[in-house]
Amino acid sequence: MTEKFDQKDFGDDAALIKGMLAGDSTAFEIAVALYHPKMVMIAKAIIGEAFAEEIAQDAWISAIGSLADFGGRSSLYTWLVQITANAAKTRLRREKRQVSLDENWQQLDTDDRFNHKDHWREQVSQWDIDTPEAIIANHQLKEIIQQTFAQLPPQQQAVLTMYDLEGESMQEICNILNISASNARVLLHRARSAIQQKIHQYQENS
Numbered sequence: 001m002t003e004k005f006d007q008k009d010f011g012d013d014a015a016l017i018k019g020m021l022a023g024d025s026t027a028f029e030i031a032v033a034l035y036h037p038k039m040v041m042i043a044k045a046i047i048g049e050a051f052a053e054e055i056a057q058d059a060w061i062s063a064i065g066s067l068a069d070f071g072g073r074s075s076l077y078t079w080l081v082q083i084t085a086n087a088a089k090t091r092l093r094r095e096k097r098q099v100s101l102d103e104n105w106q107q108l109d110t111d112d113r114f115n116h117k118d119h120w121r122e123q124v125s126q127w128d129i130d131t132p133e134a135i136i137a138n139h140q141l142k143e144i145i146q147q148t149f150a151q152l153p154p155q156q157q158a159v160l161t162m163y164d165l166e167g168e169s170m171q172e173i174c175n176i177l178n179i180s181a182s183n184a185r186v187l188l189h190r191a192r193s194a195i196q197q198k199i200h201q202y203q204e205n206s
Helices: 013-021 025-047 049-069 076-094 132-137 139-151 154-165 170-177 181-205
Strands: none
Touching (some): 013 025, 013 049, 013 076, 025 076, 049 076, 139 181, 154 170, 154 181, 170 181
């Protein structure tokens, strides 16, 4: 008899994986809702928008086929993102596209931002808000932030999501996106600054 699950049963990775291995459709629906947009975002940051959705779908096929071997050494999110990143990099090589993952960096004038050890001369800008809860409670401000995030370049979206929202290490982000530590820090700085600017504008006009 097939074990039946309810949405409330999937409160963590272990439960979600158990449900998917059992073939439960609710588990798959929850996993896709949670992780598919982020997988598309990672693919877009690596290979561009044209192939991002296809890459994410291929990553799901690969992940589902390997799910029984997932050892839980990382979070489900990290595992799926790594599969997506590897698929995107493989596709990039196969397409023989001469796409630089550091494109447009010449416009950032970053040389004077780092010392000889590739560290920031100044700290990466930090969030200047009362509490994250205060933003969530303010629906208008939340919408502004979401719109600003959607307008960020794909690599900025990816770094901001992985570092600030998912808690990935800077080293892991660099490995996933195949960028240098200095580039990752600039991406994070620019993404935070863009959102901070919108927050400040809203606060000044409120």
